[in-house]
Amino acid sequence: MPTPSTPRKSPGRPPRISREEVIEAGRRIVAEQGADRLTMRRLAAEVGSTPMALYHHVRDKEELLLLLLDEYAERTMRRPEPSGTPREQTIAAAAAIHDALRDCPWAAELLTADDLMSPTALWFVEQIVDGLIRSGLTPEQAVRGYRAIWYYTLGQITITAAAANRRTRDPRPTRRAQIFTALDPAELPRLARLADRWAAITAEDTYLDGLRALVDGLITDQGGNADRSLG
Amino acid sequence: MPTPSTPRKSPGRPPRISREEVIEAGRRIVAEQGADRLTMRRLAAEVGSTPMALYHHVRDKEELLLLLLDEYAERTMRRPEPSGTPREQTIAAAAAIHDALRDCPWAAELLTADDLMSPTALWFVEQIVDGLIRSGLTPEQAVRGYRAIWYYTLGQITITAAAANRRTRDPRPTRRAQIFTALDPAELPRLARLADRWAAITAEDTYLDGLRALVDGLITDQGGNADRSLG
DNA sequence: GCTACTTTTTATACATGTACAAAAATCAAG
DNA sequence: CTTGATTTTTGTACATGTATAAAAAGTAGC
Known part of the structure; x- marks a missing residue:
């Protein structure tokens, strides 16, 4: 130095x-x-x-x-204009982080190491936490909620990035394909019935659906007195 | 072969x-x-x-x-006896996967690659999907819900395992510590106010809280006609 | 110039996963 | 026994991150 x-x-x-x-x-x-x-x-x-x-x-x-x-x-992340409910603010900020990472696949494994992001991205963390607090969570609950969102987001990025890597580099059939074609309907009825649709369903990008569910669950589970006005 | x-x-x-x-x-x-x-x-x-x-x-x-x-x-995962609501069944199965992986830290990065687990673990996947379906989701929604749970679970495992690794191998202060001590309260008021509590809060194991929130959100977001009886 | 000290650069070395090609060990056919 | 085919083993080589120690290039004091 x-x-x-x-x-x-x-x-x-x-x-x-x-x-x-x-x-x-x-x-x-x-x-x-x-x-x-x-x-x-x-x-x-x-x-x-x-x-x-x-x-x-x-x-x-x-x-x-x-x-x-x-x-x-710093170069690519743009702050969305503040609009919508606190819930929507949290979701928009998380989605912004997710989109930035999706377009930068080499970053995923990095962030498993250091648990926080760049100074620039901290603004988005602030938005997530602020949205959760204004939805009725205590500050501590909001931080835990942010952590849950972060786990979910990074898991999604990591897994889909790895899956894409796999497809481009190694066209061999995945273990999943082999196992799912030989499921025992007596032991695993749900999976057996879903076997042929599984690949298609898991190939969809359902990040936003899961994120909405998670945020809704965080808000209703832990905050009864949510402020649903625009503040 | x-x-x-x-x-x-x-x-x-x-x-x-x-x-x-x-x-x-x-x-x-x-x-x-x-x-x-x-x-x-x-x-x-x-x-x-x-x-x-x-x-x-x-x-x-x-x-x-x-x-x-x-x-x-196969050696360590034991099936819990079936009891509780479908929601609790889903949560218990996910928690079982989580616990197994937590005690096996070298496995985390593996599973980011192949998106499914061992044949033994498929039974737990079945329980998760079944619980979601019996909570009112369609089979497709249940698979997407399982994926969301899987992202969340693997993200949590990966991040906490990496953090533990970091602590044992390299006692240098993490970037987070340096950044959080110099937050601008005008720009990031929520984070600035939480700065001194942040490390303690993020060190907690809040997997179950987040999981419950996620499952609740999945059930109420997408399934109106949930079967809340014991079946 | 000489010595001590500091900072940066360089050279060498190791452990790792694994690609590639040659060699070895077997069987069947002639 | 020879020849070919097939499968497994072995030997060599490369690219990688980085530890370690030595060398180089400067400043300050004498």
């Missing part, structure tokens, strides 16, 4: 690359070649240095990707 | 190791040394063979882990 408080030249070997340079080069590689082509060696070549030199400017590859994600969020 | 339909000896070089041997050795390594010590090279040494020989018996490491997970589920 170079402290430029004093403009005096700092001791030590002068850096040939900067943190900003590294991040910028990473952004370029991801944009031009895709996130899976971003390796520390390629990145080093891009900035004209060696792999290990990068580690003096970013802690590890994960931190670099989180920084890229911050930039991405 | 050796087809033992005809007991006649098959041509080709006779195998020195079997699929079952590989799986058993894998189980042993995971039990004695932990899942992160299970590498293809160690496994090969354990069965007295070479790494690449394993690939004639399992497709890749992921398939091996899925097989181990099947075994684990």
